[in-house]
Amino acid sequence: MLQSKAITDYMEFLHNRYPDILTAIMEHITISLISILLGVLVAVPLGILLANHSVKWLNSFVFTIANLFQTIPSLALLAIMIPLFGIGMKPAIIALFLYSLLPILRNTYAGFTSVDQSILQAARGMGYSSLQRILQIQLPLAFPYMMSGLRMTMVYIISWTTLAALIGAGGLGQMIVSGIGVNKEELIITGSLAAILLALLTDRMLSLIEKKFSLNR
Numbered sequence: 001m002l003q004s005k006a007i008t009d010y011m012e013f014l015h016n017r018y019p020d021i022l023t024a025i026m027e028h029i030t031i032s033l034i035s036i037l038l039g040v041l042v043a044v045p046l047g048i049l050l051a052n053h054s055v056k057w058l059n060s061f062v063f064t065i066a067n068l069f070q071t072i073p074s075l076a077l078l079a080i081m082i083p084l085f086g087i088g089m090k091p092a093i094i095a096l097f098l099y100s101l102l103p104i105l106r107n108t109y110a111g112f113t114s115v116d117q118s119i120l121q122a123a124r125g126m127g128y129s130s131l132q133r134i135l136q137i138q139l140p141l142a143f144p145y146m147m148s149g150l151r152m153t154m155v156y157i158i159s160w161t162t163l164a165a166l167i168g169a170g171g172l173g174q175m176i177v178s179g180i181g182v183n184k185e186e187l188i189i190t191g192s193l194a195a196i197l198l199a200l201l202t203d204r205m206l207s208l209i210e211k212k213f214s215l216n217r
Contacts, residue, residue: 099160
């Protein structure tokens with residue numbers, strides 16, 4: 001009986017707070033997507049460049065810098081952003097963008113360097129330009145590696161975005177923080193479950209895209 005009442009009360013809570021929950025989800029998606037897109041725009045071209053123009057000291061330098069951001073605790077990195085960019089979405093996006101760099105960069109580099117050099121030599125002999133070799137040969141073969149990095153990064157970023165609420169960025173983390181502040185379990189449960197489901201759905205969607213690409217190839 002008590003369990004039935006608890007479920008009824010929770011469903012009523014969801015109905016009454018639906019607009020706020022939807023707003024928090026959209027804010028969470030916005031922060032996560034912008035961070036990931038910036039990471040892809042920077043890390044993918046950089047990974048391709050490093051793979052095709054291997055310079056040992058440059059590779060070491062770039063990966064050291066990208067790895068450095070991963071060693072900084074997420075809460076500490078968000079705190080560092082406050083004096084530089086204030087509070088809100090902007091510092092959260094920049095911090096999460098820095099976190100997204102290493103896995104995307106590493107998997108892009110690994111994917112492009114895994115392509116058999118004899119295939120590239122044959123393509124070069126057939127008159128393929130550097131751009132054609134990248135787009136028509138290396139990119140399709142490296143795509144599974146890249147998608148693996150992107151999937152992992154998306155799950156991480158969606159999870160870490162919950163901490164962005166601590167610097168006023170909003171999102172589902174705001175519901176969790178507010179729930180802890182007023183001791184309201186419904187807010188904590190809703191924010192946590194929504195973040196988990198969002199990460200799982202995103203991973204599933206990217207998995208389907210990867211499989212579709214592999215079948216079409």
